[in-house]
Amino acid sequence: MATVIQPKGALIDLTKCIGCRGCQIACKNWNSRGVQKTFMGGSFTNPVKLNSETYTLVEFVETGEKNDLNWDFIKVQCMHCKEPACASACPVGAFQKMPNGAVNYAQEKCIGCRYCMVACPFSIPKYEWDKKYPIVQKCTFCSDRMADGMIPACAKSCAPGAIYVDDHDKVVAEAERRIREHPGKYVNHIYGKEEAGGTAWMYLSSVPFDALGFRTNILKKPLPELTWNMLSTIPYKVGGLVLLLSAIAFIRNRGNGGGSDEKGKEG
Amino acid sequence: MNGTVKKNVPFFSFGTLIVMVVFAIGAYAALYRFQHGLGASTHLTDDVPWGLWIAFDVLAGVALAAGGFSITAAVYVFNMKKYKPIARPAILTAFIGYLLVVIGIVIDIGQPLRFWHPLVMWQHHSVMFEVVWCITLYSTVLGLEFAPAFLERLKLNFLLKVLKFFMFPLVIAGIVLSFLHQSSMGGFFLIMPAKVNPLWYSSNLPYLFYISAIAVGLAMVSFESVVSAWAFKREQEHDILTGLGKGIAITLVVYVVAKVGDLAYQGALSQAFSGTIASKMFLLELVGGFIMPLVLLALPAVRQSVSGVFFSAVLVIAGVMLNRFNTNFFAQLGNGVSYFPTGREIAITLGLIALGVLMFRMAVKFLPIFHEAEAEH
Numbered sequence: 001m002a003t004v005i006q007p008k009g010a011l012i013d014l015t016k017c018i019g020c021r022g023c024q025i026a027c028k029n030w031n032s033r034g035v036q037k038t039f040m041g042g043s044f045t046n047p048v049k050l051n052s053e054t055y056t057l058v059e060f061v062e063t064g065e066k067n068d069l070n071w072d073f074i075k076v077q078c079m080h081c082k083e084p085a086c087a088s089a090c091p092v093g094a095f096q097k098m099p100n101g102a103v104n105y106a107q108e109k110c111i112g113c114r115y116c117m118v119a120c121p122f123s124i125p126k127y128e129w130d131k132k133y134p135i136v137q138k139c140t141f142c143s144d145r146m147a148d149g150m151i152p153a154c155a156k157s158c159a160p161g162a163i164y165v166d167d168h169d170k171v172v173a174e175a176e177r178r179i180r181e182h183p184g185k186y187v188n189h190i191y192g193k194e195e196a197g198g199t200a201w202m203y204l205s206s207v208p209f210d211a212l213g214f215r216t217n218i219l220k221k222p223l224p225e226l227t228w229n230m231l232s233t234i235p236y237k238v239g240g241l242v243l244l245l246s247a248i249a250f251i252r253n254r255g256n257g258g259g260s261d262e263k264g265k266e267g
Numbered sequence: 268m269n270g271t272v273k274k275n276v277p278f279f280s281f282g283t284l285i286v287m288v289v290f291a292i293g294a295y296a297a298l299y300r301f302q303h304g305l306g307a308s309t310h311l312t313d314d315v316p317w318g319l320w321i322a323f324d325v326l327a328g329v330a331l332a333a334g335g336f337s338i339t340a341a342v343y344v345f346n347m348k349k350y351k352p353i354a355r356p357a358i359l360t361a362f363i364g365y366l367l368v369v370i371g372i373v374i375d376i377g378q379p380l381r382f383w384h385p386l387v388m389w390q391h392h393s394v395m396f397e398v399v400w401c402i403t404l405y406s407t408v409l410g411l412e413f414a415p416a417f418l419e420r421l422k423l424n425f426l427l428k429v430l431k432f433f434m435f436p437l438v439i440a441g442i443v444l445s446f447l448h449q450s451s452m453g454g455f456f457l458i459m460p461a462k463v464n465p466l467w468y469s470s471n472l473p474y475l476f477y478i479s480a481i482a483v484g485l486a487m488v489s490f491e492s493v494v495s496a497w498a499f500k501r502e503q504e505h506d507i508l509t510g511l512g513k514g515i516a517i518t519l520v521v522y523v524v525a526k527v528g529d530l531a532y533q534g535a536l537s538q539a540f541s542g543t544i545a546s547k548m549f550l551l552e553l554v555g556g557f558i559m560p561l562v563l564l565a566l567p568a569v570r571q572s573v574s575g576v577f578f579s580a581v582l583v584i585a586g587v588m589l590n591r592f593n594t595n596f597f598a599q600l601g602n603g604v605s606y607f608p609t610g611r612e613i614a615i616t617l618g619l620i621a622l623g624v625l626m627f628r629m630a631v632k633f634l635p636i637f638h639e640a641e642a643e644h
Contacts, residue, residue, distance in 0.1 A: 115455070121459070
């Protein structure tokens with residue numbers, strides 16, 4: 001009997017990242033992502049943003065002021081939400097949360113409506129704009145590697161050990177332990193533990209997350225609820241409307257004389 | 268009376284020619300888009316994946332076609348016989364509108380050849396899935412609601428009788444389907460509370476979209492009634508226009524009260540005066556597109572003048588369009604992100620409008636659209 005697959009989680013400890021971008025290269029290698037012409041965009045972040053050929057990117061952010069400057073390196077990639085907004089938004093079910101924790105994208109289903117891109121609170125799915133028949137691209141959590149018992153390519157390549165991958169529960173426990181055992185080192189927040197109802201990838205930081213450019217206004221509950229509240233009540237709305245409209249029509253068409261009624265109504 | 272004069276109006280006129288040129292340019296741009304892809308023909312980016320086509324062709328387009336269900340509801344459910352003469356033009360407008368929305372969607376999606384996927388690969392948690400189904404079904408309903416015009420023309424009296432028998436259930440289906448997807452146009456944005464500007468985000472967004480769709484649907488019917496009477500040298504339908512003006516005014520009151528109340532409830536009212544671009548656009552939209560036509564149409568003198576109703580309708584159309592644009596774009600722009608459509612994007616949108624005008628003109632010229640009423644009286 002096969003062992004039960006535990007959903008995986010990952011913790012990025014930003015205090016350990018040295019900004020070497022080894023993860024970025026390892027990711028490109030493993031996932032056969034192409035190269036692009038780059039340019040100096042005013043910061044060391046290169047390419048400037050995540051794109052269809054770049055599943056993960058180290059952003060270089062300067063915080064603090066004058067004599068107390070900080071240079072922070074933030075690795076971004078798909079957060080692999082527990083209840084992904086992209087999966088709920090997709091009209092053809094191309095996105096799916098897998099038992100191993102990864103949010104998988106089945107490109108052969110995709111119609112290219114790009115609702116996933118707008119729905120994602122972290123703006124992760126990217127599009128192949130220059131192709132005639134484009135698909136969405138995003139980090140896969142290296143599902144193929146994990147199936148063989150390996151950790152994702154980015155985590156494997158991380159020299160300072162800033163990325164810790166394990167079963168999701170263990171990762172959360174480890175993050176809590178680090179905050180507890182190093183008082184004052186981290187801000188008391190595990191980014192991703194509760195954001196959007198919880199994500200597989202989480203962050204620890206010594207600098208407040210909003211200063212690093214993280215979206216901090218993301219609801220701390222699963223986002224698919226927001227649309228499902230509307231969609232799940234459709235059967236009742238349909239039933240109610242049909243009854244109401246029929247009743248109105250019955251009353252208004254009584255005797256089918258109706259002609260005198262509307263004079264009072266209009267004008 | 269209405270139908271007799273129009274026989275003198277030829278299909279081709281200078282105006283028609285211009286519209287055909289606009290359509291041809293749009294068709295050429297669409298060919299280019301299919302040949303070279305989205306990146307080559309649009310200014311869409313990873314930051315702004317939903318551009319002009321989604322905002323205008325889909326979000327605004329669906330709302331503008333709301334006159335179909337509003338007028339059929341008035342005539343067939345509320346038994347307001349006065350509006351019977353404009354039921355068929357309203358259904359025609361909606362039918363053409365939805366055809367354009369469907370074409371617009373096929374042009375916009377990255378995989379046009381897979382447009383049918385949502386009908387086969389079900390994902391009932393998706394608003395987009397629900398909208399695709401509603402639009403497909405409602406287009407069919409509109410086709411059937413409009414079919415009598417063809418059947419009368421072809422004198423297929425038996426089929427006509429069968430269809431008339433099913434008219435009431437069809438109308439009900441149309442109203443219900445419209446409620447669902449008109450509100451779902453706002454429902455799209457429910458899942459992005461962190462992105463949509465607080466001036467537009469609300470858990471009640473679906474209902475606000477629905478109410479404003481009714482207002483703009485009626486405004487569109489008024490607009491068309493005036494324009495087509497002018498184009499086909501018919502007499503203006505004063506009585507109906509006054510009634511429509513009143514209907515628009517009532518809907519606008521409901522909308523403005525709901526919108527302002529909702530903003531206050533969400534605690535975002537003060538943001539309307541924060542001086543940001545978003546707040547200025549919001550005030551422009553609410554005051555210019557909703558409150559101003561509301562005040563105008565509340566005056567009996569305006570309601571009873573053709574130009575008064577026409578001008579107010581134009582304001583409402585602009586206001587609701589702006590509302591859809593604002594909801595969509597302020598969710599994506601800002602933080603150094605900007606977007607302005609390419610010439611090709613604009614050409615395709617204009618081409619779609621031109622196609623709609625041509626289809627409308629053709630239908631009015633060759634099918635019994637405006638003179639159905641006389642046949643019955």
